[in-house]
Amino acid sequence: MxxxxxxxxxxxxxxxxxxxxxxxxxxxxxxxxxxxxxxxxxxxxxxxxxxxxxxxxxxxxxxxxxxxxxxPRTQPHTMARRQVLEALGEAGGLCTARTRNADGDVVVCTLDAGHYDPDDKPPFKDGEPGGWHKADASIWNDLGAACIPHAAL
Known part of the structure; x- marks a missing residue:
């Protein structure tokens, strides 16, 4: 200034x-x-x-x-139980064999992995699957054209 x-x-x-x-x-x-x-x-x-x-x-x-x-409310060896186990991420111990039913729907085996024995045939159509695959009322072996055996996955 x-x-x-x-x-x-x-x-x-x-x-x-x-x-x-x-x-x-x-x-x-x-x-x-x-x-x-x-x-x-x-x-x-x-x-x-x-x-x-x-x-x-x-x-x-x-x-x-x-x-x-x-x-706890699902029955063993049913699709409902398999779906719950898949949602929880715990279906790894289940068989992965698949087939198609008469309606064309894919049916996935609900038994534990490693159960399959083609010689252990079920005693009758609606009976226990023996060593075959089972999902609800469906029982099948790996020989069908629409079948994917769990060993192949």
């Missing part, structure tokens, strides 16, 4: 100081904007994490319900 002989400081006449103040204000505003974006991202990530955790809790409840209520 002494060099320019100003009696009172007037910002509009101080080009250098005004430019610095403007730059400082712009830097401050950019920092505030970046901080606001960062906080919004964190809120979004927290919300997504909370939703994911809620999904896991629901899945765990559903799995517990299926294990405690649905699975």
């Amino acid at each position: 002494e060099q320019t002989s100003w009696a009172v400081y007037t910002p509009e006449e101080d080009a250098q100081g005004t430019a610095w103040a403007r730059e400082r204000g712009e830097r401050r505003q950019r920092a505030l904007n970046e901080h606001a974006k960062h906080m919004a991202r964190q809120r979004g990530e927290r919300k997504a994490l909370a939703e994911e955790q809620a999904d896991w809790v629901r899945l765990e409840r559903l799995e517990r319900f299926v294990r405690q209520s649905v699975l």
Whole structure:
């Protein structure tokens, strides 16, 4: 102020100081904007994490319900039990032999893997399958054209 002989400081006449103040204000505003974006991202990530955790809790409840209520009510060696075990990811020990019934539907064996013995024939049509494959009322061996033996998979 002494060099320019100003009696009172007037910002509009101080080009250098005004430019610095403007730059400082712009830097401050950019920092505030970046901080606001960062906080919004964190809120979004927290919300997504909370939703994911809620999904896991629901899945765990559903799995517990299926294990405690649905699975005990299914009969052994039925398609209903096989479907429940597949949904739980525990059908790995079941036979994978398949055939087609008269309606063209695919029928999957519901017995344990490794049971198949073509010489152990069932005593009658609706009887126990012996060593053959069984799914609900269907009993078959691996010789049919529409059959896939479990050893082939």
